[in-house]
Amino acid sequence: MSKRKLNKRQQARIQKQQASHHTSSTSETSSESLSGLSGTIIANHGKTVIVENTERKTFTCHLRQNLETLVCGDKVTWSQESDNTGIVLALHPRTNFLARPDKRGKAKVIAANIDQTLIVSAAKPVLNTRLIDRYLLSAEIAAITPIIVFNKIDLPDEQSMRNFKEQLAIYQSLDYHVVFTCAKHAIDISHLKPVLVNKVSVFVGQSGVGKSSLINAIHPEAVAAVGDISSSTNKGRHTTTLAQLYHLPEGGDLIDSPGIREFGLWKIEIEQAASGFKEFQPFLGTCRFRDCLHEDEPGCNIRAAVENGEINPLRWDSYRRILESLRE
């Protein structure tokens, strides 16, 4: 996998994030100090987790006391207790992780050791580019490669499809990879597959856009639960409550996740938000005031770039809305 170039800000942030994460996990033990097997977590069922060994055999495992919550993609040291059970002894350090806030606003990790996030949207429920901007921001901040997927291309007529394409063209112009798919008829899945091979990919996006359907279409042996959109509200039901990891026969893993609306964003400092907008980067640090938040400040070069057409006003608008929600 080609390493993404990180700027200094991103590097510093990630180091800080990982340092604080590691010091907070007191239960982490060096794997070398334990004699045990290595494995990967492929599902978490609450009291037990599913551990997969290096031969891809699965074991239902309890956790040694004081271990933190384990998530899909976690690498662990474990020991076998019976033919299909075992106990997890230690968690290996995570290279990165995706998290969302729980009811009390604390970080709830949903997947770890990820290469890329597939930000899935669809013709139905409505295309929400502001939500895409939020997912992009959190992917940028976590330095995880984002890929934008627009699903259910079988539904819109030609005119609406042109509209959708116009709305998504902005991301292509920013060099984000945009893929159009139809999970229902498995058309155009061939566009998506090469992107996934040999990578660990987490599917994110509103409930009902077709994340589980895409996983099933890409990987015929996967049995991700698919839910119907209730026709009266056009809102997806929450069918996936737990994240689950699937292996691609060609190599690479797919992680299905429950609809996570606000993942990542609650932990972002207001000053960090601008650096998650790719096209803002060349202007950062060039404004008249060092602490410019690029709203209405005089001498703001980002606003100047919006005015002279170098930055799309819709993205700037998204940015300002994100600042507002971070202030709440």
Ligand SMILES: Nc1nc2c(ncn2[C@@H]2O[C@H](COP(=O)(O)OP(=O)(O)O)[C@@H](O)[C@H]2O)c(=O)[nH]1
């Ligand atoms: N017409 C159409 N429906 C789809 C497509 N992909 C998924 N769906 C339907 O959308 C609904 C929600 O799909 P699901 O995979 O559960 O979405 P998730 O909540 O994002 O995992 C289900 O009724 C699927 O059959 C598609 O490409 N076209």
Ligand SMILES: [Mg+2]
């Ligand atoms: Mg689902």
Ligand SMILES: [Zn+2]
């Ligand atoms: Zn500015």
